[in-house]
Amino acid sequence: MPRPKASTQTTAEAVLSDPATLLEAVCRVSVDYIVVVDHERKIRFCNRVDAGFSIDQVVGRSIVEFTVDDTAFRLRQAVDDVFETCSERSLETTVRGLDGSINEFSLHMGPVLHDGRTEAVMICCENISQLKASERALNRERNVLRRLIEIQERERQLVSYEIHDGLAQYLAGALMHLEACQHAQRDRPASQELEEGIRLLRAATEESRRLIGGLRPPALDELGIIDAIESLVADARVEIPNISFTHTLPGERLPSGLETTIFRIVQESLSNARKHAEAGAVRVVVERIGDTVRVAVEDDGRGFEPAAVPEQRFGLEGIRQRCRLLGVEPRIESIRGQGTRIEAVLPVTGEPAH
Numbered sequence: 414m415p416r417p418k419a420s421t422q423t424t425a426e427a428v429l430s431d432p433a434t435l436l437e438a439v440c441r442v443s444v445d446y447i448v449v450v451d452h453e454r455k456i457r458f459c460n461r462v463d464a465g466f467s468i469d470q471v472v473g474r475s476i477v478e479f480t481v482d483d484t485a486f487r488l489r490q491a492v493d494d495v496f497e498t499c500s501e502r503s504l505e506t507t508v509r510g511l512d513g514s515i516n517e518f519s520l521h522m523g524p525v526l527h528d529g530r531t532e533a534v535m536i537c538c539e540n541i542s543q544l545k546a547s548e549r550a551l552n553r554e555r556n557v558l559r560r561l562i563e564i565q566e567r568e569r570q571l572v573s574y575e576i577h578d579g580l581a582q583y584l585a586g587a588l589m590h591l592e593a594c595q596h597a598q599r600d601r602p603a604s605q606e607l608e609e610g611i612r613l614l615r616a617a618t619e620e621s622r623r624l625i626g627g628l629r630p631p632a633l634d635e636l637g638i639i640d641a642i643e644s645l646v647a648d649a650r651v652e653i654p655n656i657s658f659t660h661t662l663p664g665e666r667l668p669s670g671l672e673t674t675i676f677r678i679v680q681e682s683l684s685n686a687r688k689h690a691e692a693g694a695v696r697v698v699v700e701r702i703g704d705t706v707r708v709a710v711e712d713d714g715r716g717f718e719p720a721a722v723p724e725q726r727f728g729l730e731g732i733r734q735r736c737r738l739l740g741v742e743p744r745i746e747s748i749r750g751q752g753t754r755i756e757a758v759l760p761v762t763g764e765p766a767h
Contacts, residue, residue, distance in 0.1 A: 440460035440461075441460065443460065443537075444539075445537045445538055445539050446459060446460065446461060446462075446463075446518075446537070446538040446539075446540075447459065447460040447535065447536070447537055447538075448460075448476060448535070448536045448538060449525065449533050449534070449535050449536070450476050450492060450533065450534050450536065451532075451533055452496060452533075453475070454475045454476055454477055454489065454492050455473060455474065455475055455476075456471055456472050456473065456474055456475075456476055457472065457533065458472070459471055459472065463510060463516075466510075476488065476492070476536070477489055479508050479509070480506050480507060480508055480509075481507045481508075481509055481515070483507065484504075484505075484506040484507050487504055487506070488504065488506050488520070491504050491520070491522060492522065492534055492536075495522050495523065495524050495531065495534045496524070496531050496534065499524045499526065499530075499531050500523075500524070501521065501522065501523040501524075502521075502522050502523075503519070503520065503521045503522070504519075504520055505517060505518065505519050505520070505541070506518055506520055515542075516540055516542045517540070517541050517542045517545045518538045518539060518540055518541060519538070519539045519541045520536050520537070520538050520539075521536070521537045521539075522534050522535065522536040522537070523535055555737070555738060558734060558738060559738045562734075562735065562738070563670075566673055584614055584617050584618045584621060585618060587614055588611060588614045588615065588618060591607055591610055591611045591614060592611060594607055595607045595608065595611060632644050633672060633673070633676055637666055637667075637672070638662070638666075638667060638672040638675055638676060638699070639660055639662060639699075641672075641676050642658060642660075642675075642676065642679050642697065642699065643658065645676075645679055645680055645683055646658045646683070646697060649683045649686070649687055649695065652687050653686060653687060653692055653693070653694070653695055655693060655694040655695070656683075656694070656695045656696075656697065657694075657695075657696050657697065658697040658698075658699075659697070659698050659699075659700075660698070660699040660700060661699075661700040661701055662699060662700070662701050662706070663701060667706065667761065668761065668762070671706065671739070671759060671761060671762075674735045674736070674738075674739065674759060675699060675706060675708050675759065677731065677732070677735060678708050678710070678732050678735070678736075678743070678755065678757055679697060679699070679708065679710060681728040681729070681731060681732055682697075682710035682732075682755045683695065683697070683710065684728065685728060685729075685753070686710070686712040686714060686753070689714075689717070690712050690714025690715060690716075690752070690753060691714050691715050692712035692713055692714035692752070693713055693714075694712065694713050695710065695711070695712045695713075696709075696710070696711045696712075697709070697710050698710075701761075702758070704760060704761050705758050705759060705760055705761060706758070706759050706761060707756065707757070707758045707759075708756065708757050708758075708759065709754065709755070709756040709757075710754070710755050710756075711752065711753070711754040711755075712752050712753050713752045714752050714753060715749065715750060715752075716747045716748050716749045716750055716751050716752055716753055717747050717749065717753065718747070718749065719745050719746075719747055729745060729755075732745070732755065732757070733745075736757045736759065739759050739760055739762070740760065741757060741758060741759060741760070743755060743756065743757040744756045744757070
């Protein structure tokens with residue numbers, strides 16, 4: 414029995430030390446297309462081919478022939494660079510099949526060295542067509558979402574202007590007349606009715622202001638993000654007196670879309686703290702860090718399970734989607750009994766500041 418075992422071990426060692434055997438296994442098992450090209454960029458070896466091609470149709474032809482015109486130059490240049498510099502290169506290219514189909518590949522290439530010279534270039538080709546299709550679909554969805562949010566913000570702005578220029582002005586005018594009438598008729602029986610009318614008009618005026626602030630606060634457009642957040646903090650202090658707000662933003666305006674995103678993050682975070690957290694203290698921070706703005710809102714409330722938020726609660730999802738449109742993911746951290754922290758680091762990009 415020991416003899417066959419020794420023989421088996423010797424065979425295994427021989428196989429594992431044989432480069433040709435190992436290369437054959439690598440080429441057979443690899444999910445990538447492995448191609449070797451010479452100085453003329455002609456394919457000298459490939460481990461497998463796509464449907465519609467045969468090995469004979471591929472070997473001996475220039476690898477550039479299989480790419481479309483838009484990417485052919487970059488492929489030629491990359492192969493030549495590997496030969497000249499003995500270093501590795503990577504790029505993406507588009508390949509046209511015999512049936513006219515288009516596939517996208519990620520190529521990673523490196524030198525095949527002999528006596529310190531590059532005698533050939535080995536290229537590992539990964540088909541990324543499905544990945545690219547998914548990426549394009551995701552970008553389309555993001556563009557649609559961005560457009561919807563922009564439309565929503567414009568509609569909010571228009572409605573707030575309509576309320577401000579129409580309803581609020583009428584209410585304010587009526588209130589002034591009634592107050593004048595009240596003053597003139599202070600000692601007459603109609604005074605009680607006038608006071609009730611004034612009370613109702615005051616309530617309507619406050620409601621119109623609240624609607625304007627919730628839709629599109631004038632301070633955001635007229636004065637900028639800091640004053641707009643100050644107004645949010647002032648409103649929240651009615652229910653949570655211990656709220657601090659600090660910022661390190663420069664004097665110039667940020668891009669309009671970025672200011673809106675910052676405002677909505679703070680607005681939703683404070684709304685959650687007021688309605689759900691039962692918080693005793695809230696800290697709001699907005700600071701410029703290089704080419705980014707960090708927004709953080711932290712409370713000492715009762716906390717919640719982020720993964721268990723009901724589907725009908727759209728506020729946190731709105732924060733996520735707005736951040737994702739800027740290419741970042743917000744941090745929403747909360748533990749029951751230990752408060753909540755919402756933070757996002759947003760790039761200062763987009764349309765010029767106004």
